[in-house]
Amino acid sequence: MSAAVIDDLNRMREIDKQGMIDLVVGFPEQCERAAGLAEEWMPKSGLDGKPDVVVVCGLGGSAIAGDMAAAVYADVLGCAMLTNRDYNLPAFVGSKSLVICESYSGNTEETLSAYDDARRRGSKVVCITSGGKLAENARRDGVDLVLVPGGQPPRSATGYMFVPMMFVFEKLGVAHSALDKLSGAIDLLKHAREEWRPESGSSGNRAKQLALDLFGKIPLIYGSVGITGVTAFRWKCQINENAKAHSFANVLPEFNHNEIMGWEGAAAQSGGFAAVFIRDASDTSRIAERIRITSKIIPEDFPVHDVAVEGANALEKLLWGFYLGDFMSVYLAICYGVNPTSIAAIDRLKAELAKLP
Structure with missing residues (x-):
């Protein structure tokens, strides 16, 4: 996928008809x-x-x-x-x-x-x-x-x-x-927006780069219990709804007790998996080591991406991580050429349920 696709603002507007971005x-x-x-x-x-x-x-x-x-x-x-x-x-x-x-x-x-x-x-x-x-x-x-x-x-x-x-x-x-930290968290988002906004070229735009890296892949997104785990789940859901693509999320250390084995035979299922680890500088040393070791266990044929949340406290880190994922998922939708706002399958399900007594 060429970076020019998500740097073309006119094309973005043609696809994103309702203005999710x-x-x-x-x-x-x-x-x-x-x-x-x-x-x-x-x-x-x-x-x-x-x-x-x-x-x-x-x-x-x-x-x-x-x-x-x-x-x-x-x-x-x-x-x-x-x-x-x-x-x-x-x-x-x-x-x-x-x-x-x-x-x-x-x-x-x-x-x-x-x-x-x-x-x-x-x-x-x-x-x-x-x-x-x-x-x-x-x-x-x-x-x-x-x-x-x-x-x-x-x-x-x-x-x-x-x-x-x-x-x-x-x-x-x-x-x-937490409430007294809200103003600082919003300021952090405004600062990050300058890098991630549509007018910012993909070469210096982390959100666009992530979208390009994950295009055509099945993202498996991992965090740890708490801030990064919730962020991983948010990214998964935003990729599902905005980009109309499969994505899955899990948390450490639980992931290390079951899902890690799926990577052993992953190539027999699909060559399209990509791992994304969302980490926090405040992670315990054991979690940090689990991420390091697990990244090495994943077969080299599959890309592994590392994202460190930014912020001075839990609220800032959470909102920063959510915001990056929201931008990334819309850019990924543009890469796929799908309207990020439409949710035809969900609308159909609700319509069918409405017919029931």
């Missing part, structure tokens, strides 16, 4: 708008003490915000936290639990079902959405509601889904320490 470029400002909206929000009622568990209910681009929060607040949250991607809540969720229902559209059927389940159990519920049935239900039931702007693909609205959750945590007294 513009939404990616505007992500730092989206985070700023989300902060302004959430700052004005005040909960209708507080929590009766610390929650026994925090559960974020959502799917797809809305659910990833729960994974982000769990990674950022891992060292300060005084209880368990999980993302629930299902119709029903786990049995241990009850009246002392905080349940955050996230659906950008407000019409995600699994999240609406989980909302009803949380209400039946007497959990403290907060909804973050742009409208739809979730907003209607929250207003009807007098449930806390954070409204965000709508009108764009959920996977491009991560700032609207994640940043308000930080304010929810702060204002309910669940966790602190």
Whole structure:
């Protein structure tokens, strides 16, 4: 694939008809708008003490915000936290639990079902959405509601889904320490954008170079538990939806106990695999050594790419990694000549499900 393909801005516009790249470029400002909206929000009622568990209910681009929060607040949250991607809540969720229902559209059927389940159990519920049935239900039931702007693909609205959750945590007294780092994280993204934006040529553009490296490949993306693991999963999902290509993600050290063996016979399946290790300078020495040794175990016929997240703290590293992956996945879509916004298979599935009783 020639670099000229993703440096041709006219061709990019012809393929990216709905302007996904513009939404990616505007992500730092989206985070700023989300902060302004959430700052004005005040909960209708507080929590009766610390929650026994925090559960974020959502799917797809809305659910990833729960994974982000769990990674950022891992060292300060005084209880368990999980993302629930299902119709029903786990049995241990009850009246002392905080349940955050996230659906950008407000019409995600699994999240609406989980909302009803949380209400039946007497959990403290907060909804973050742009409208739809979730907003209607929250207003009807007098449930806390954070409204965000709508009108764009959920996977491009991560700032609207994640940043308000930080304010929810702060204002309910669940966790602190991350919100004061948001401004610095946004500044970091704006600085990175100068290198990764479409007008920046591929020779000095890390996002474009990654797209060119992964074109025609099946990316297997690896991180470790926490920041880089969540980032790896985000990259996988963005490649799936934006580039319409298969990609898979896993985390160390678990990967070293099973999937590593797949590389032994990988050539018999496909010659198109490519490994991507997302690492952090703060990784423990054991994780760093696992990455080093595993990179050598992967057969030489398969390319291995190394990406080190940048930033001074967990929030900066997470958002930096997400932002790089978002740019890369759109550029990869351009390489494949596919519209990064369209999601025909998902739309067809939803239409078929809507016909069922």
